[in-house]
Amino acid sequence: MTMSKPYVVGIDIGGTNTVFGIVDARGTIIASGSIKTNKFNEVEDYVNELHTELFRLLEQNNATDKIMGIGVGAPNGNYFNGTIEFAPNLPWRGVIPLAQMLTDRFGIPVSLTNDANAAAIGEMTYGAARGLKDFIMITLGTGVGSGIVVNGQLVYGHDGFAGELGHVIVRPNNGRLCGCGRTGCLEAYTSATGVARTAREFLEVRNDPSSLRQIPIQDITSKDVYDAAITGDKLALEIFDYTGKILGEAFANFIAFSSPKAIILFGGLAKAGDLILKPIKEAMDRNTLNIYKGKVKIMFSELKESDAAVLGASALGWEAK
Amino acid sequence: MTMSKPYVVGIDIGGTNTVFGIVDARGTIIASGSIKTNKFNEVEDYVNELHTELFRLLEQNNATDKIMGIGVGAPNGNYFNGTIEFAPNLPWRGVIPLAQMLTDRFGIPVSLTNDANAAAIGEMTYGAARGLKDFIMITLGTGVGSGIVVNGQLVYGHDGFAGELGHVIVRPNNGRLCGCGRTGCLEAYTSATGVARTAREFLEVRNDPSSLRQIPIQDITSKDVYDAAITGDKLALEIFDYTGKILGEAFANFIAFSSPKAIILFGGLAKAGDLILKPIKEAMDRNTLNIYKGKVKIMFSELKESDAAVLGASALGWEAK
The missing domain is CATH 3.30.420.40 (ATPase, nucleotide binding domain)
Known part of the structure; x- marks a missing residue:
């Protein structure tokens, strides 16, 4: 320049x-x-x-x-x-x-x-990945997107469409219907709408009390779940555990692909901080192949949203x- | 040179x-x-x-x-x-x-x-991938290995250990124990030993006749399954369908990562030809995200084993x- x-x-x-x-x-x-x-x-x-x-x-x-x-x-x-x-x-x-x-x-x-x-x-x-040559960016918003960097270069694939990790199928059996028309995609569970859907499923199936029951069930958003979780609402906390577990399991598989130095989270759900980070790390550690264990950092974006x-x-x- | x-x-x-x-x-x-x-x-x-x-x-x-x-x-x-x-x-x-x-x-x-x-x-x-800049090599032998090429370069990851796709977890619930100590790995189902294990499971659980029943169950190898399948043995053919389905589902997820032009199969199981190729392609097509559909070739290695x-x-x- x-x-x-x-x-x-x-x-x-x-x-x-x-x-x-x-x-x-x-x-x-x-x-x-x-x-x-x-x-x-x-x-x-x-x-x-x-x-x-x-x-x-x-x-x-x-x-x-x-x-x-x-x-x-x-x-x-x-x-x-x-x-x-x-x-x-x-x-x-x-x-x-x-x-x-x-x-x-x-x-x-x-x-x-x-x-x-x-x-x-x-x-x-400009952000958290300065100096990193191998990392995966996961955007957790209305959908789940990804950008993969290998050896300092974005992975575009043969057609320019590589890196749709939101549409990796994480539940091959009886998975949730995804907006893409298939079932069991990561996005169907860990996007903002996926989290809201988990909330509705938990509330319908279970009987334990939760401040989320004060909201009409079809109106519940991932923000509501977050607000409930920070007040200590047990069911809301479990929704984050559930979401983080699925993310952590998926990350363990991503690591076996490109062995990144870091996975960087960005978007609405990343704002939940430790609520989502802790279950992610636990599930990732439990599911990561030995040779990769303890090597991969989970970080949040350093750019103002x-x-x-x-x-x-x-x-x-x-x-x- | x-x-x-x-x-x-x-x-x-x-x-x-x-x-x-x-x-x-x-x-x-x-x-x-x-x-x-x-x-x-x-x-x-x-x-x-x-x-x-x-x-x-x-x-x-x-x-x-x-x-x-x-x-x-x-x-x-x-x-x-x-x-x-x-x-x-x-x-x-x-x-x-x-x-x-x-x-x-x-x-x-x-x-x-x-x-x-x-x-x-x-x-x-020297082989099938000459001229390809984005492909994935899958070796189907005693274990399942992989080499991933992105933009003409091998993917090594930050530590040199990238590309352990045999240890991607494809069955997150109640998966088979893998040699790596975890459960549900691709290798546990689609390696030569994985195929032999499928044979034993099928033979134990089911009652339909099969020429495989003439072999002591602990001695059955993937070669035996192949030999039975080419004579038209129905159970043996189903073992290949089962194995190919799991491979095809896994490939659909790999495609969402690096959008390769081809996936190249090598090793013992690749010798099964259409017996394994057909169920792989069917499962891959069924599970591949729309934007990738019909773009990815499954090929066999062109090098003499x-x-x-x-x-x-x-x-x-x-x-x-």
Whole structure:
């Protein structure tokens, strides 16, 4: 990175909002803005608005000629093709050549990947994974995503879609139905919606008291479970134990694949801290093959959640070509 | 590889025999030899004998000054350290700095890795994986091993021990006891001994006729199951279906990790051909996430089994430093 181009732009595309920011080499967000993603049925209109707003931000910050590259994190983003492919939560159907569309508008190199990969790159560039060459990033949000780094490089696989660890099947028999149409996926148990579902299952099957019973059962969220757990609610604590156990078992298998130095957790559920960390570690230790035992750290992301998505995407901008 | 050093040496260390060969750049084994591994309680004596015999072979073939490097495949071999660490099936305890010991004796660079990784490198250099940048090698023998290639590079992980896919836990509940001390590992079901165990379980629990009942139950091997299956024995065929299903389910999860272009099978069980391939493919297709469906080939190794171990190890010799 030369001093004449000291900044990158990060764009995080979510189903509801698109957030973008100008970022320097230390990971400081100089300025940021956002537009509504779901206001635009046509991707061309979306790109027009994004161009207008981002260009305004660049001008305001005297940065129009200072951008090394633009990085984009998007659901179902494909790094090899710079496309968003069949993203169920975005308004645009089919395959969207977004990186090319943005390059055409800005005249700046654009690199695009999926949101979990962007998070991993962000963590490697600015966060908890600085200096790590082998780690796995697990994003625990509405879904469960992952970005895998091996020997200092993101694992993209032959088609750019590697690293869907939320859709590893962890319960081969009688598993829960997952949003992907299969059963028993990690995501069906350990996403925010998976935790809420565990709560409903526990409450329906069992009789022990819990402050969660004051909430209409269909309205219970993972946040409610957390709130109950920190007051010491036994059933809520057991929900975290159950969730952590499934994560820890899955992590033990991931370790046998790439033998990472660390597994880094990010997203809503990661905020539960020791409530989720303790059962994860216990299950991981119990299920990890001897040669790996005690070698793998479980860490939380060091990036502020509100900034992490933009920072992650922006990190990709440094290597855009 | 310069023409002045047109050969490499491959050494495959097994629990019983050590086989070595001089190999050219096309993967032709110019000459080979072997010594007994388990005859030597002291690794120093073993290295002396290996040096004597290999040096003799080099002299006979006028190749003493023509070796680019020596590659070694060994159980529990660590690529980073050039060591064999706590190998349960070898006579030597603890950590053996074998690469250094051989370099000292031969004055030639030596590179060492585990046997399954060596097989993957062999397949990439001379076999079915030529030109592939993302694939997984699965060795189905007495145990189940794996070598994972991502973006053209072997995955070693932070400690050199990545890729123990035989010890991914595929049955988290009530799984079979594995040689590693845990339960439910892929190896416990799909190794040669795992298949024999399935046969015993099926024969004990069920009453349907099978030619396998003519063999004393404790003596049944995976070879017996194969022999019965090719004559159309229904129970034997079901044993292959059962084994293939577990492999296919596991492969679907591996695909979500590294999205390989191919999974390559090697070893005794791979010789069963369609008997094992068909149930693998069915279970894999049924369990693979949509975005990967139809993209991943299952292939058999293209290396002759008797040569593959030496070829695989030798391939490492080209990059030894």
